[in-house]
Amino acid sequence: MTHSGTAAPTGRVATMPEKISVTLSVNRKPVRLLVAPWTTLLDALRDHLDLTGTKKGCDHGQCGACTVLVEGRRINSCLTLAVMQEGAEITTIEGLARDGELHPLQQAFIDHDAFQCGYCTSGQICSAAGLIAEGRAKTAAEIRELMSGNICRCGAYPNIVAAIQQAMERS
Amino acid sequence: MIPFQYTRANDVADAIKQIATDPSAKFIAGGTNLIDLIKYDVAAPTRLIDISRLPLRNVEETATGGVLIGALVPNTDLAYHPVIEQRYPLLSRSILAGASQQLRNMASTGGNLVQRTRCFYFYDVATPCNKREPGSGCSAIDGINRINAILGTSDSCIATHPSDMCVALAVLEAIVHVVGPAGARNIAFADFHRLPGNTPQRDTNLEPDEIITAIELPPKGFSANYSYLKIRDRLSYAFALVSVAAALELEGDTIKEARLALGGVAHKPWRSSAAEAALLGQRADRAAFTKAADWLLHGAKGYGHNDFKIGLARRAIIRTLSQAARGTPQSISDKKIR
Amino acid sequence: MASYIGTATSRVDGRAKVTGEAKYAGEFNVPGLVHGYVVDSTIPKGRIARIDTSGALGMAGVIDVLTHQNRPQMPDKDAAYKDEVAPENGSPYRPLYDDRILFTGQPVALVLAEDWETARVAASQVKIEYEKEPHVTDLQAERSRAFTVDAPEKPRGDAEQAFASAPVRHAAEYSIPTEHHNPMELFASTAIWEDGRLTVYDKTQGVQNVQKYLCGVFKMKPDEVRVMSPYMGGGFGAGLRPQYQVMLAVLGACALKRPVRVMLTRAQMYALGYRPASIERLALGANEGGTLESMQHEAIAVTSQFEEFARNDTGWGNLLYKSPNAKFSHKLVKLDLPTSCDMRAPGAATGVYALECAMDELAIALKTDPVQLRLQCYSDRHQGEDLPYTSKQLRECYRQGAAEFGWEKRNPEPRSMRDGSELVGWGMASGVWEALQMPATVRIVLTANGHAEVATAASDIGTGTYTIMAQVAADMLGLPIDNISVKLGDSTLPQCPLEGGSWIASSVCNAIANTARAVRGDLLELAKQAKDSPFAGVGVDDVGLVDGKIVSKRDASCAMPIASAMLSGKAERITREETNNVAEDKSHARNVHSAIFAEVKVDEELGVIRVTRVVKAVAAGRILNPKTAHSQVMGGVVWGIGMALHEETLYDHRFGRVMNANIAEYHVPVNADIHDIKVIFVDEPDAIVNPLGIKGLGEIGIVGVAAAIANAVYHATGKRVRDLPITLDKVIQFN
Structure with a gap:
């Protein structure tokens, strides 16, 4: 019995589309890139700009490790194309500390031991920055709900909530 | 994943014109579902037409007492819009029950309507699925179907629509405003999504060359109960x-x-x-x-x-x-x- | 100066992790890097009939596509592929070796391209035809084929007879589904050629294990391969064995003589190892006084067709409870799947779950409080070996845990406690794990400016190894912690075992102590060279290092700054390497213990379960860093909650495929699932287990948690669910 295991549903051999130039502002600096149409913002940051602080945990919007701030709003950078972000202001974990001084959330994450392996941490912190800017979470229960898009397999959740509460109090 | 081209639509008319010339193209707005499907080889458009910059981001009260929601209003913005929170809290709560805040920040109102099923077999291109590959069979009927449908199913498909927002829109009897080559038309929410029947590949009655421009909420918001x-x-x-x-x-x-x-x-x-x-x-x-x-x-x-x-x-x-x-x-x- | 050991200390690698500076295996962007993308098998068993790579090779930017047909030479003997953790019996899987398909998701081609985006789209153009063969992936369906592997514990008495004649009996079958580790970081390796030498950044819990494996597979000399893993985005056992991407990255680098990175997708990680599904049969017989007469535990677990992976699921009862009659057996079923592997507390997470649920059911049959039953059956000796413990403060765990939880307010009647629409359930369980040491060597380089570098080839997989090493070294060398730099995750560093089994803290820290003593000895000799040295005739154990000085223990005024001692001996640095003393002492059992108390609230109508409180009291010897120790145990509790309520790898046995090979549908707990978790460390001085009295914490956090929750769900609802995970439809009969 033969079974066709090809992955592509249509089997069309496509010619490679032209790369596209895109200009972004990343951590307050303008950058110009030449990317494939299907280059995600995540891959653009990690592979093209060497900003590997933004993590790839699933590449499908299921874990939150790739969370960055676009125009101050938290999004999953794995589910948007770099070309779609033309002209956007993007803040990654590398852009949170200013002049060597940690962002209050970064300090709070250290203070409360809000991570273990550190791989979800960039996404957690960017997500928390977005959460604080939204101003919708006041109670621990609200923080838990609105931080549920960031999976921490090490299980640091209670410490993450405590860290965010500390940063909220100080901001 | 297959390579695709990328173009941007300047306005609604341009978007319709672009898709008319390329039947294997797809519109992209928030991208949260489509990019996911492309990466899993479930969707294979040869071109994405970016409609995310079209001016469809307003939420405005209508002359007849309802609300008109632009198709590109992000889910979060809609959920937190003061008019929606006060007059249509059911819609607000349903949106916030779905996905994560990051995804809601990206996902558009129109896109939420056309998101595709989460059926395990639809997502796994190595298994038969009538919705993905018409005529190949439904693996879910005798398979892992914990998440599948119990109502309105057919012998071809037991997939569910995964949206939370749409459940509220059904209750609110929203009206879907669409524009296509033949002009604008409105679709009652009850008529927007289809049952699988023997054409499970079609989720909705939106034509492939049509674009959702707005969702209209009738005046009644049931904000008390x-x-x-x-x-x-x-x-x-x-x-x-x-x-x-x-x-x-x-x-x-x-x-x-x-x-x-x-x-x-x-x-x-x-x-x-x-x-x-x-x-x-x-x-x-x-x-x-x-x-x-x-x-x-x-x-x-x-x-x-x-x-x-x-x-x-x-x-x-x-x-x-x-x-x-x-x-x-x-x-x-x-x-x-x- | 206060002691760092025992003091809550923030992670020394914290800043690197919160700023994004910490680099993981797939993040070394070197010039000329080639990106590999794996094409994996869509069928579970058969052979590759045809591979057509022409479509991929025709795409601009594609450099090569490696398959079993064109790969570089590979050894043909199993021995070359055996890593330290490979099961004794079997043939390790060889990626791209031949046309045989052994499991779904097996790599069948590696696309190598100039960038990731190209590699990814080219992979879709690799066309493969398979010849399928019949496969089996269902443990329940195949359980009659189970065969017995070496029993972990010897039988005692006649357990079957004693069970048959026991006045109070409980026998039941419990089951745990296959679970996947799902560390947040995707498995990735970057292999870099430099002048005929290979540097490999790999996601691994053991750089030296991977280094030896690569030397075996690629016939390279040890000094030609360096494996690095400075940070690891979670392991939980998934990174103990070398995973196939590291072999493929090196294969690609060998073929192209260029640096190659291979990063797996989340879906592909479901074709790596996993916690084997197991069926656990418990039979407990008690007398009316409520002590055990008979204990029987049989486990049937999954392994692959080509290797026999087995862990001790069934022996744990011997560590916890007295029973004159006992019998244990472990069986395996071979399925057409990848080889199962260690996952957090392998054997114990599953075996103790079953045991502790069975003890709860026995307590109910005896109408005895579950804590009371455990105290009645409490064993101060390892029952199987008849040995005393180096220490066992489990009674204190029960006492302190129960007090913190408020256990005395529990109404034993199921469905008797309520909070509005929710039924409230309180359950408890015991936990146990091993307190082992493995040989580890630590190098200390002390420089005259009072800085020390402490190095060993361990990995810090999030466990806090960097931090505890800095703490222990700071104390042992009498230096501020900021003056200590820790080097890990590099195969060229002194020998260190795999980061697993909870043995790294004890092994490495005792090695630090030995090395620091040697450094102290050298310093003392240097100090003696000073003019009118006050240390003449003083021995190494008569002095300590305190506040940057070498100080006599008898006379604190007899002291000399480290810098002065080194200056007087004209030494700029002292370099020493020592190993821990791994005891040959067979006169004690070495274990870590815990008691878990859990509260669940279950919606009476809808069956929705919330774990509202967990108290975990742990007796684990000396706690080096209460801050990171708390996190580690808390994380284990979160794992236990996931195991109890969420985690299950779902197979469609018709296709032999995992249907939820992602982390949207393979559920692990999210923030909203986790409420109050209280961790208590019970005081447990232990001078026998090892000189520093360290027992390790990596595994104990999860052990027993799922049982405590299952027992709480029973107490809340009166419904006993024995097959994990406990989903709402198992709690309530809806139709």
Whole structure:
């Protein structure tokens, strides 16, 4: 019995589309890139700009490790194309500390031991920055709900909530 | 994943023109579902037409007392819009019950309507699926079907529509504004999504060359007596096993109007006029809610792993109607179901 | 100066992790890097009939596509592929070796391209035809084929007879589904050629294990391969064995003589190892006084067709409870799946779950409080070996845990406690794990400016190894912690075992102590060279290092700054390497213990379960860093909650495929699922287990948690669910 295991549903051999130039502002600096149409913002940051602080945990919007701030709003950078972000202001974990001084959330994450392996941490912190800017979470229960898009397999959740509460109090 | 081209649409007319010239192209707005599907080789467009910059981001009250929501309004913005929070809190709560805040920040109102099923077999290109590959067979019927449908199924497909927002829009009887090559038309929400029948590859009655421009909410928002209850396998960031949107208009204890829809159980948000009629003029009590639940679940059929959904849905309907009648809608963050 | 050991200390690698500076295996962007994308098998068993790579090779930017047909030479003997953790019996899987398909998701081609985006789209153009063969992936369906592997514990008495005649009996079968580790970081390796030498950044829990493996597979000399893993985004056992991407990255680098990175997708990680599904049969017989007469535990677990992976699921009862009659057996079923592997507390997470649920059921049959039953059956000796413990403060765990939880307010009647629409359940369980040491060597380089570098080839997989090493070294060398730099995750560093089994803290820290003593000895000798040295005739154990000085223990005024001592001996640095003393002592059992108390609230109508409180009291010897120790145990509790309520790898046995190979549908707990978790460390001085009295914490956090929750669900609802995970449809009969 033969079974066709090809992955592509249509089997069309496509010619490679032209790369596209895109200009972004990343951590307050303008950058110009030449990317494939299907280059995600995540891959653009990690592979093209060497900003590997933004993590790839699933590449499908299921874990939150790739969370960055676009125009101050938290999004999953794995589910948007770099070309779609033309002209956007993007803040990654590398852009949170200013002049060597940690962002209050970064300090709070250290203070409360809000991570273990550190791989979800960039996404957690960017997500928390977005959460604080939204101003919708006041109670621990609200923080838990609105931080549920960031999976921490090490299980640091209670410490993450405590860290965010500390940063909220100080901001 | 196959390579694709990328173009940007300048306006709605340009978007329609672009898609007309390339039938294997797809519109992209928020991208949260489409990019996911492309990466899994479930969707294989040769071109993406970016409509995310079209001027469809307003939420405005209409002359007739309703609200017109631009198709590109992000889910979060819609959920937190003061008019929606005050007049249509059911819609707000249903949106916030779905996905994560990051995804809601990206996902568009129009895109939410056309998101595709989460059926495991639809997503796994190594298995037969009539929705993905018409005629290949439905693997879910005799497979892992815990998350699959119990209502309106066919021998070809038992997939569900995964949206939470759409369950509320069904209850609110929203109107979908679309534009295509032949001009603009409106689609009643009940007519927007389809049942699978023998064409499960078609989720909606939107034509491939049409674009959603807006969602119109009629004036009635049921802001006093409503609830959205979502039951899932973990307490957040998971798709519904069963969800219920309930909206009541009460005069004292008596039900003047009732709207009821289920999510996670069918190929579309599931309503039944008989269920809603059964509530009219009745006292808002458990007996009436039970009758409505029985009507709404009339003809429900399990496929093995999802048999429990019938009984679960029945109890969830009664509970949600009770919450709506009491005026104590289910909280999003307090996970206790009161 | 206060002691760092025992003091809550923030992670020394914290800043690197919160700023994004910490680099993981797939993040070394070197010039000329080639990106590999794996094409994996869509069928579980058969052979590759045809591979057509022409479509991929025709795409601009594609450099090569490696398959079994064109790969570089590979050894043909199993021995070359055996890593330290490979099961004794079997043939390790060889990626791209031949046309045989052994499991779904097996790599069948590696696309190598100039960038990731190209590699990814080219992979879709690799066309493969398979010849399928019948496969089996269902443990329940195949359980009659189970065969017995070496029993972990010897039988005692006649357990079957004693069970048959026991006045109070409980026998039941419990089951745990296959679970996947799902560390947040995707498995990735970057292999870099430099002048005929290979540097490999790999996601691994053991750089030296991977280094030896690569030397074996690629016939390279040890000094030609360096494996680095400075940070690891979670392991939980998934990174103990070398995973196939590291072999493929090196294969690609060998073929192209260029640096190659291979990063797996989340879906592909479901074709790596996993916690094997197991069926656990418990039979407990008690007398009316409530002590055990008979204990029987049989486990049937999954392994692959080509290797026999087995862990001790069934022996744990011997560590916890007295029973004159006992019998244990472990069986395996071979399925057409990848080889199962260690996952957090392998054997114990599953075996103790079953045991502790069975003890709860026995307590109910005896109408005895579950804590009381455990105290009645409490064993101060390892029952199987008849040995005393180096220490066992489990009674204190029960006492302190129960007090913190408020256990005395529990109404034993199921369904008797309620909070509005929710039934409230309180359940408890015991936990146990091993307190082992493995040989580890630590190098200390002390420089005259009072800085020290402490190095060993360990990995810090999030466990806090960097931090505890800095703490212990700071104390042992009498230096501020900021003066200590820790080097890990590099195969060229002194020998260190795999980061697993909870043995790294004890092994490495005792090695630090030995090395620091040697450094102290050298310093003392240097100090003696000073003019009119006050240390003449003083021995190494008569002095300590305190506040940057070498100080006599007898006379604190007899002291000399480290810098002065080194200056007087004209030494700029002292370099020493020592190993821990791994005891040959067979006169004690070495274990870590815990008691878990859990509260669940279950919606009476809808069956929705919330774990509202967990108290975990742990007796684990000396706690080096209460802050990171708390996190580690808390994380284990979160794992236990996931195991109890969420985690299950779902197979469609018709296709032999995982249907939820992602982390949207393979549910792990999210923030909203986790409420109050209280961790208590019970005081447990232990001078026998090892000189520093360290027992390790990596595994104990999860052990027993799922049982405590299952027992709480029973107490809340009166419904006993024995097959994990406990989903709402198992708690309530809806139709």
